[in-house]
Amino acid sequence: MRCLAAWDETHDVRSFLLAPEDGGRIAYSPGQFITLRVPGPDGEPVERCYTLSSSAAGERTATITVKKKPGGVLSGHLHATLTPGTSIEVFGPSGQFGPAAVDEKYLLLSAGSGVTPMLSVIRTAADLGIDLDATFLHAARTEHDLIARDDLAAFARRLPRLRLLTVASRANGTWAGERGRLDTGVLGRLVSDLASRTVLCCGPEGFMAAMREACLALGVAPNRYFEESFDFGEVEVEVPADGPLHRITFAKSGKTFDCPENLTILQAARLAGVPMPSSCAKGVCGTCKCMKTSGSVDMNHGGGIRDREVARGFILPCSSRPLSDIVLDR
Structure with a gap:
């Protein structure tokens, strides 16, 4: 692009x-x-x-x-x-994070740069004339850290059921909004009808962990609380002492390595020191997508590949465990 x-x-x-x-x-x-x-x-x-x-x-x-x-x-x-x-x-x-139905009531809950998916939701609703029923609660360090502050004020005029709330943890004396940290008490006070809303949450991992606990404590059903996170971390894997191994071959580079059936191809590549492009390692982003020219795999992905791509022979190595020797077009 x-x-x-x-x-x-x-x-x-x-x-x-x-x-x-x-x-x-x-x-x-x-x-x-x-x-x-x-x-x-x-x-x-x-x-x-x-x-x-x-x-x-x-x-x-x-x-x-x-x-x-x-x-x-x-x-x-x-x-x-x-x-x-x-x-x-x-x-x-x-990815699949976002409002599933326009007729639901939402709490858009974010901190820092976690505001970005909420901006897309609000901007889309305004551009399409969707009568979005949403409380948007954003936590920032100071008023100078507020992203798209003027845009949000304009969208609130176009979306009559959009309610904007901001909590600034280190605001100066001129700040007229809520001060301090967002916790269970503040959340319950600011969003009194929280239990009736579907929550979309995005922000630092610590913030989301605290908000997850707070929302569930305040009556949000677990199946109505959703998060977006790119802090994937490193996942430790256990390599079996014995058991079947399958040979993974990169057709273009000629590189090969063995992969136990309990590991994904990406995990085995990393253990073998063979570089592969990847980002989420959870089958969501599609970065590692490549063509499988032979062999069979058990693939359990998170939406990062389309059915028609699978039908053509593409796989996500981060979500694919080998069932036979595999050749990839890499």
Whole structure:
């Protein structure tokens, strides 16, 4: 995709307007994300997932909103080099986080850069004339860390049942909104009808863990609480001392390694020191997608691959355990 425009949202958050280089369309749903890939410092590719913050009503462009993290390889790279006219490799859109039905009542609950999927939900509803019944509660450090503050105020005028609430933990003396940290007591006081709402939550892992506990304590049904998270972490795997091994072969590079049946192909590749592109490692983002030219696998993915792609022979190595020797078109 090519960057068409870039602008600062706050002192450390920048938005980038992207469009397919071939002039095609990019169709997505509110809450979906794309995966960006750039060359890393050691020459190996670095991938990160970023939720689209733009309205899904249009299909010509898409916007990501990126917080520059201290030591962040890709976020720092984007802030420094992704300028109008430059291009970047993109996978997706992927993911299933977002409102499932327009006639439900929602609590959009976010902190920091977790605001991005909520912006897409609100912008899409405004552009499509959806009468969205939503309370949007956002936690920020200070009023200067609020992303798209003016835009949200404008959308509230277009969406009569949208209620905007902000909690600032370190606001200065001029801040007229809620102060302090968002906890169970504050949440229950600000959203008195919380138990009747479906909750979409996004933010740092600690924030989401606290909000998950608070929402369930305040009566939200577990099947009506949803999170979006890209903090996938490292998953420890147990390599069996014996048992069947299947040979995995990369047809183009000639690399081979053995994979036990209880490991995914991606896990075995990492243990063997064979680099493979990946981001979520949970079958969601589709970054590792590749063609399987022979062999059979047991694949249990999270939505990062379409049925028609599977029918053509594509697999997600992060979600595929071998049932035989495998050849991949890599």
